[in-house]
Amino acid sequence: MKFLCVSCDEPMKLEKTESPQQGTLSAMFECPECFTQIAMLTNPSETQMVQSLGVKIGPGGADSAAKCPFSGALPQMEGAAPSEEGPRWTREALSRLENIPDFVRPMAKQGIEHYAESQGCPIINEAVLEEARGKFGM
């Protein structure tokens, strides 16, 4: 979808996006010639359709629209969630989690924490991740 300033015949630029309430999205566009501003307001269904493409919405795609789509399943995952005193993650190990798609990251993180707890590891570092990979034949 593109927006054209009819007066200037110039494509309008996305200035900012906001998610004010209940799944709606407000996207503000501005004409670079006459600075006329308009806002596109989407209803939750329209917002969801675009989010479902797995793309980021915002100037330069900066405002990530991706959220964990499986989060609804999390409370029902087998086993209890790791306790607040559960294993801590090192920065390096956490950065590896970035290799996991957003939508499964919480579940994968929880699985690794369960593994670390079962092994009596208070800290999850890269060595623990490598050990887990070896143990599970990965």
Place this chain on the structure above:
Amino acid sequence: MILERSGSIMKSYFDIEGDGGSDVIAQVEAQQEAVREALSGVRNLVAVGSGKGGVGKSTVTMGLAQALKGRGASVAILDADFNGPCQAHLAGLDAHPWIPSPQGLAVPRRQDGIGVVSMGSLVPASQPVSFSTVSHGDEHVWRSTKEFAVLGQLLSSMAWGSLDFLLFDLPPGAERTVQYADFLPSGVSFVLVTVPSDISRSVVARSVSALAGTSAQMLGYVENMAGYFCRDCGEIKPLFPSSGTKLDLPLLGRVPFDPELASLCDSGWPERRDEAHKAVEAIHVVAENLLQALEAQE
């Protein structure tokens, strides 16, 4: 109709580069490129579909993987059926953690080395795979789009490495089969699974017609549950009346139903080839014919 402004023609969609903001099209293209890049080390992409549900696509997929592995090939399975992921259970990888490696998400593996990526490893069998949404009640509108985005992210996030075969276990539905043909990278070959019943063959015939309208290659079909293996008399007896519906595809093999193997599948597909299972033997014939069909394609 071309819109005009003050007597001159207004710019139209294709006159404008980008979309002035998020550049959604470019992001989608980048996703597709990331999938191609992640799969660049995979020699053969084979999708096992049907159109019909309950014909044994997952069992045939796992059996094929094992048969190909037994021929020295490196094999992985991606369970593309997000709504009924059963490869994790079949592979004995339920509740198997997904662990990030420096290169991406490490592919969970069975002891025999077959990689299996299935949401069933993360989501308990009794739970539906649910997506969070800002649009409650409209799931029918966006769910399919979301599933393909998830499939793309999964494909591009896994550290597939060098593989001879990546098998896709597709969900049921003739229209879904065609959607996967559109979505998956070019070069993917399809194997369709049916049971001998007229109803099943008719549905698969519909999938064949639909796939014929795409660029997908169809290698052939597998007739699963082609009789059942009676362990008492050692014979294969009919399960379905013979069907008159013709499938315009090469037959890769007939796999009999073996109650004992079915029972073993519930506890995880056996790691080793067992000659006592007629079904396993038959799947090895399918694998051989599949390899020949792929060779002929090259």
